[in-house]
């Protein structure tokens with residue numbers, strides 16, 4: 001019988017190395033920044049890892065048939081898209097995939113488009129690859145983060161080769177709908193762009209009336225120009241196992257992508273592959289329980305932030321991240337301000353949006369409530 005995951009239990013992470021909690025070691029600051037959760041990985045994943053470790057021999061290992069089958073079936077089951085085994089390119093991380101996509105499209109000096117705010121590696125990948133970044137902001141339209149279609153269209157020039165899409169979106173939490181994705185697909189068709197769609201958060205859709213739609217699942221034409229990046233890392237909270245995949249239906253694009261990897265990008269580590277198989281095949285019940293918990297945490301954040309003077313946020317449709325506008329609060333550096341008040345958040349500036357902070361609510365509710373109370377108190381007691 002599978003045990004019910006306990007998302008209320010506080011697991012001491014401060015006593016072990018780990019980015020999220022080590023940043024504030026020895027200081028009374030609750031870390032709600034980097035995007036991992038303070039929960040143990042699913043028991044089915046841990047069991048698979050234990051079983052593999054018990055064998056003892058950790059030799060070079062390529063992805064194997066039951067792993068590939070679990071991933072293909074999992075994507076079909078959860079996202080309605082049946083991909084083919086030869087479309088898969090295994091990667092030791094999604095950020096590698098973003099950078100490889102930049103290198104695999106166009107020439108040095110060509111342009112890569114993305115919309116801000118966005119997960120910072122989207123903004124650095126073009127320059128890492130001697131491409132030029134072109135960006136336009138997402139805008140709040142009727143209380144929802146949206147594309148300003150004319151401005152995006154106008155930003156695409158003759159040297160733009162790649163559209164970097166984040167869906168579901170980090171940090172604004174949008175799950176882009178069929179109409180928005182069809183518009184992006186059409187734009188890419190008209191300007192002959194490759195689309196690299198980072199869908200790492202696709203297992204974390206919180207709104208029950210919404211579903212993640214992979215842009216490449218729209219039709220065969222858009223699939224041919226798309227590199228989709230997925231991973232079990234965010235949904236099942238195993239990011240340090242570094243296992244991800246690019247799904248590239250077009251053989252030519254796949255060849256160009258693989259050519260950039262040659263001799264540089266290592267194979268995925270064995271434990272990442274083992275965990276990936278267990279997560280995609282058996283991680284459904286854990287994911288369902290997690291989503292329920294995250295819906296409740298999202299509501300806690302929404303209620304608390306609504307009562308904080310000068311702060312404004314829109315509840316994310318997906319992810320365990322809240323994007324909070326602090327510009328009306330008159331805080332010069334909002335992340336530093338809240339850090340001084342005992343809460344570690346991600347500053348908006350590296351996402352291309354100074355004046356905002358990103359709050360990670362992937363933690364037990366008791367920690368979240370303490371952090372929200374600290375934020376409120378910092379705002380109310382400031383001079």
Ligand SMILES: Cc1ncc(COP(=O)(O)O)c(C=O)c1O
Nearest residue numbers: 035093094095096119170198200
């Ligand atoms: C949109 C997005 N892409 C990629 C990553 C990181 O991917 P990886 O650790 O597999 O490189 C993150 C982590 O927060 C993310 O939010």
